[in-house]
Amino acid sequence: MQSLEALTRDARALAEGEIVITAAESEVARQMTVCNACRYCEGFCAVFPAMTRRLEFGKADIHFLANLCHNCGACLHACQYAPPHEFAINVPQAMAQxxxxxxxxxxxxxxLGALYKRNGLALALALVLAFSAFLALALGLKGTLWGPAAGGSFYELFPHGLMVSLFAPVFAFVALALALGVRRFWRDVTPATSGQPASAPALSEATHDALTLRYLDGGHGQGCSNEDDAYTLSRRRFHHFTFYGFMLCFAATSVATVYHYAFGWAAPYDxxxxxKLLGVLGGVSLCVGTAGLGWLRLRRHPAHGDAAQKPMDLGFIALLFLTAAxxxxxxxxxxxxxLVLLLCLHLGAVLALFATLPYGKFAHGIYRTASLLRHAVEKRQPNPIGLGAD
Incomplete structure (x- = not known):
């Protein structure tokens, strides 16, 4: 719960027009007020215990709770005030928006924030085709577009220094953009979540919850809810395949970098x-995970999320799948x-993925982890209103 000073500051800023509460934020505040009176879903996930520590919901509180939500859908299916009830409580959809x-x-x-609204499947595929065509054109002008490279060496087609000069600036920009974005988010939500710094136990708990996707179990261990009220762990499992596949691929690239610069062992590796072991395992895992998430996203009921974000979700999934495949x-x-055309396609997919990372679905993992950490910090403080499930 925000301190009295923070609430007073927000009220003054709101009155002076410095803080603008959007319609989506107002809807979350309305629904949380109803949920705070009911509390049937108090044990479902981190959102509801955090909610019970608040009597009012300012902008920072709403942003914190929205990114804490894992969109499992359990509260929607359990809610007696869900549509068509006149209260029209749909927490997963409101939080997603x-x-x-x-x-x-x-x-x-x-x-560049507006790119989130335009970063869809069509743009993702267009970027892959554009980057791949550019690389293929470059090889065509060199006369190396047709025929395999000797020994299958990628560096005979694109020298190692050229690849570094292409990808290093993009990667650095991605890291900088995401770091600065989450830094602003952290600074905004910290006063609304006790204001205390992160401790080692809180960091350990948040890391565990993020890596295990604890809150995709529906609050009862059976998983997310389908539109027919059946439970499934598929979303959790495909998310794990995707995340750990991505991390294995990143580890493969990191180890290969050490091999190249520390030992002078040039790719390709067998x-x-x-x-190679990390890359193959990561690639297979990433293909399985993204194919599963794409299938689930196409089948999921519109009431379970924000339909406007579907193109962005599918675009990110498609880029990950294309990169791995x-x-x-x-x-x-x-x-x-x-090999030559496949290399152009692969590098084009990687470039497109990197270029859209700060302005696509990848960001949700960063902000959600920050919210999990703030929740782990906040729950270790006395409840300011004396009621709650922490």
């Missing part, structure tokens, strides 16, 4: 080398004429 707004609000540079195909095509 505010989450999308926070990504744009905290984007860096701010002018089994059973560590970069083209990477695996490269391994299988070494020594064949297909």
């Amino acid at each position: 505010v989450r999308g707004q926070t990504y744009a609000d905290y984007a860096w540079p701010p002018a 089994l059973p080398s560590l970069p 083209s990477g695996l195909a490269l391994w299988l095509s070494r020594g064949t004429p297909a």
Whole structure:
């Protein structure tokens, strides 16, 4: 719950027009007020215990709660005030709409926040085709577009220094944009979540909850709710395949970088080398996870989320799948004429993925982790209103 000073400051800023409460934020505040009176869902996830520590919901509280929500849908299916009731309580949908707004609000540079609304499936595929065509054109002008590279070496087509000069600036920008965005978010929500710094126990708990996706179990261990009220752990499992597949691929690239610069061992690497083992396992896991998430996203009922974000979700899933699938195909095509075009496709997919990371669905993991950490900090403080499930 915000301190009296913070609430007074927000009220003054609101009156002076410095803080603008959007319609989506007002709807979350309305629904949380109803839920605070009911509290049937208090044990479902982190959102409701955090809610019970508040009597009023300012902008920072709403942003914090919206990013704490994992959109499992359990509260919607349990709610006696869900549509068609006149209260029209749909917490997952209301929270999803505010989450999308926070990504744009905290984007860096701010002018690029509008990209969240345009970063859809069509744009993702267009970027892949554009980058791939550009790389293929470059190879065509060099006369190396047709025919396999000797030994299957990518560096004979694109020198290592050229690849570094292409990807390092993009990666640095992605890291900077996401870091500055979450820094602003953290500074805004900290006063609304006790204001205390993160302790080691809080950090440990938040890390565990983020890595295990604890709050995708529906509050009862059976998983997310489908539109027919049946439970499923599919979303949790496919998220795990996707996240850990991505991390394995990142680890493969990191180990390969150490091999190249520390030991002078140039790619390509073969089994059973560590970069290849990590890359293959990560690529397969990423393909399974993204294919599953895409299938679930296409089938999910519109009431379970924000329909306006569906193109962004599918765009991000498609880029991850293309990156993983083209990477695996490269391994299988070494020594064949297909390698050159597949390399252009793979590098195009990676460039498109990196270019859209700060302004796409990837951001939700960053902001959600920050909210989990603030929740872990807040729950360790005395409840300011003396009631709650912490």
